[in-house]
Amino acid sequence: MPTRRDFLGLALLGGASFVFAQAAVAGPARLTLSDAEWRRRLTPAQFAILRTAATEPAFTSPLLHERRPGRFTCVGCGSALFSSRTKYDSGTGWPSFWAPIGRSVRTSRDASLGMIRTAVACARCEGHLGHVFDDGPKPTGQRYCINGLALAFTPGTA
Numbered sequence: 593m594p595t596r597r598d599f600l601g602l603a604l605l606g607g608a609s610f611v612f613a614q615a616a617v618a619g620p621a622r623l624t625l626s627d628a629e630w631r632r633r634l635t636p637a638q639f640a641i642l643r644t645a646a647t648e649p650a651f652t653s654p655l656l657h658e659r660r661p662g663r664f665t666c667v668g669c670g671s672a673l674f675s676s677r678t679k680y681d682s683g684t685g686w687p688s689f690w691a692p693i694g695r696s697v698r699t700s701r702d703a704s705l706g707m708i709r710t711a712v713a714c715a716r717c718e719g720h721l722g723h724v725f726d727d728g729p730k731p732t733g734q735r736y737c738i739n740g741l742a743l744a745f746t747p748g749t750a
Contacts, residue, residue, distance in 0.1 A: 623669045634667065
């Protein structure tokens with residue numbers, strides 16, 4: 593017959609499992625830098641996008657036309673964000689993807705510019721990347737509309 597000690601032990605074991613499981617899905621350690629450190633690391637235009645949620649002009653990013661296999665990474669911290677396999681031409685003027693890699697990005701409500709949108713940020717450094725919309729292609733139906741200046745491209749296996 594189970595005792596109270598048995599139940600307590602199971603409860604503690606379950607709690608420990610939960611803590612370890614949470615750490616496993618949390619991803620890489622956060623990168624937190626001061627504004628001065630970000631300014632040293634990024635160009636002024638990259639800083640404006642990643643740290644103040646600015647937007648680059650449409651059709652200006654060389655990554656808009658990038659067609660090689662590879663990965664698109666965060667220019668701020670190097671985290672892999674999008675695979676070239678999920679990139680498509682949305683016609684909007686910004687690199688677009690139908691899905692991020694794993695839990696590499698986070699989303700939040702953006703009520704700026706008099707409209708409600710969903711902002712997308714790097715999960716590691718919290719740098720602003722762009723926005724996600726529900727008008728993308730299958731299989732997700734999502735369009736991650738991302739500033740090219742927020743990304744770096746590494747050719748190779750996507």
